[in-house]
Amino acid sequence: MDFDFSDDQRLLKDSVDRLIADRYDFEQRKKYANEPDGWSRDMWARYAELGLLGLPFPEAAGGFGGGPVETMTVMEAFGRGLVLEPYFATVTLGGGLLRHAGSERQQAALLPQVAAGELKLAFAHVERQSRYDLQDVGVTATRDGAGWLLNGEKSVVLHGDSADKLLVTARTGGSRRDPGGIGVFLVDATAGGVSRRGYPTQDGLRGAEVSFANARAEDVLGDPGGALPAVQRVADEAIAALCAEAVGGMAAMHALTVDYMKTRKQFGRAIGEFQVLQHRAVDNFVALEQARSMAMYATMMAASDDAAERRQAVSAAKVQIGRSGRHIGQEAVQLHGGIAMTMEYKVGHYFKRMTMIEMLFGDTDQHLAVVAGGGGLF
């Protein structure tokens, strides 16, 4: 057993932490958010230079061969910085689908472009009726000569507005909630028949509603009727990454709250001198450390080839993250008082991001049901 980083991992951590500390303070973030895409192209180029955009890709495809620990390191720092760029959408989701469902040819064609910062991806899987169910797919893909035509609508596609290419789950057979008959299709975001309505999400990131009307797919990743296991695997890795991001955010929120309690004076003393508030801060600390532990657990299990075991672990972590995130978020706001209710102060932004993370790839109840339906964690 070993919870320590390797030397390479430590180097990575230092450089990402430094980048976020230097280039992603609250004022800088505000500037990035006001750029045309809602994020910074400049920072995107920096991530590419540092190798972050190719981190989890095989070396043969222009990547660094990093695993879940490397992803965790980056995501935790990004959580602290409340990073706006489409890293999760492009590298974790899009890159993940290419790694797990794509052929060598497809990987060789696309991953180097992603790693170089030249290609942005988004994963279109949510539908209006599907909520968090990955196999609830109504969008259809039908054969047209050698290719495929897509029809239907996808919802809340993370960073779907600025993506160059979309990876879309679509049904080639079976009925709406069948596990079989689902493929992942690669679609140029500007192709005929694709229309997108982009918008900010509640946490200041971006999403889009995307509709397909006889839109021609460029390609299909793997088996056009058997992609679900790969999709689930990517979702599990994505959840592990979100857990790490959430821990970064929770830790920052907790630290801000403790600092504030030490400096905010009411009734002639720092409010942190009230023991009842100290205990609340301690409970936040406990929630944070429990979350951190489970994020590590998810990270260490995310690469497991045993799908059932992996799913249990990741779901358990998502439950813990959801609960700790909600608790720490609400308490950070309450312990700050009015100031935390404002856009001008950072804590509220963490609170909002935590709320959105709780809803991504399944909410707490859904994952609790997964764990409850398994044979027990021990």
Next chain:
Amino acid sequence: MDLKFTPEEHAFREEVRHFFRTAVPESIRRKVLEGQHLTRQEIVASQRILNEKGWAVPNWPVEWGGQTWTPVQVYLYQDEMQQAGVPAPLGFNTSMVGPVIAEFGSQAQKQRFLARAANLDDWWCQGFSEPGAGSDLASLRTKAERVGDTWVINGQKTWTTLAQHADWIFVLCRTNPTAKKQEGISFILCDMKTPGIKVRPIETIDGGHEVNEVFFDDVVVPYENLVGQENKGWDCAKFLLGNERTGIARVGTSKARLKRIRELAKLERVGDRPLIEDQKFREKLAAVEIELKALEMTQLRIVADERGRQKGKPNPASSILKLKGSVIQQATTELMLEVAGPYAMPYVASDEGDGRNEPGYGPDYAAGAAPTYFNWRKISIYGGSNEIQRNIVAKAILGF
């Protein structure tokens, strides 16, 4: 012991219910039930409808437009109003400055301000909190100096709700810097158009414009704008803060929201079943309903008990209304967020002010779910935070 209302009380409930649901436009009530911000015009229009009926200020003295309702009638009026989604009459006017002027003001002040406050001809805002004086309100520093027959006010207020709409502000000012904290404060009325007053908006985390900073730079107002006695403003403030009791639990609001959540959970589907059939979800909903039922019973106990009590001696149980009521209201926002699911994520700019009304994404109600969750965190912060409420209960009731 009997839970039944008298036939007269029943008839009264029917009367107010019918009025609220027919006289106040559906469009306004829908917005309230869904937690959306109202425009100034909507708030004014709604209050004037109530005022025309004589129901905007039932808690005021009869000679200034109040009603002689029993505590049960007041309860029924509030419960029906909240359940119908009728916006409460503007609290700054009807439960803050109005009662203070009626209790402490001069005859001239009453004649000048009360009827206009009831009809929302003047929109009032509350200038109490300052950057350095939140929970510790008595440490406020905005000062008013007497110069001839005027006050000259300098300082800053913050968190001033809807100051951007306001015609008048009631301000707690320090008028004796050497006295003990609570003893050097005065309650002064200022016309918002007075030179030297500047309002700066504060954007809240839900993207709304609800609060402001208000700056006073050599603001000169007539001496007669003082309410009550000089340096006795703390009495007015205490009276004002203790004035809202039963309404603050907002049981009717939570009832309406839980009903709406139940309705929506029948429409939203998880897999092939409605969300309401999901065992975990219904148990969570039921748990909040039980808490709310308990709070409603507590409120009814307090209401029933009020008949036999002396004025100014509230039932100790009334102090839990804010504590519990705030947490239940917040719990309804969490349930609503869960009902909305992924469609709670898109941020839809509100149509407040500029008249723009972007089409939303997903079901209509979903757009308000997250902003309301974020925004309603305020309920346990303002009006005496839940920590301060606990301090009060610990001291005043448990005798620590």
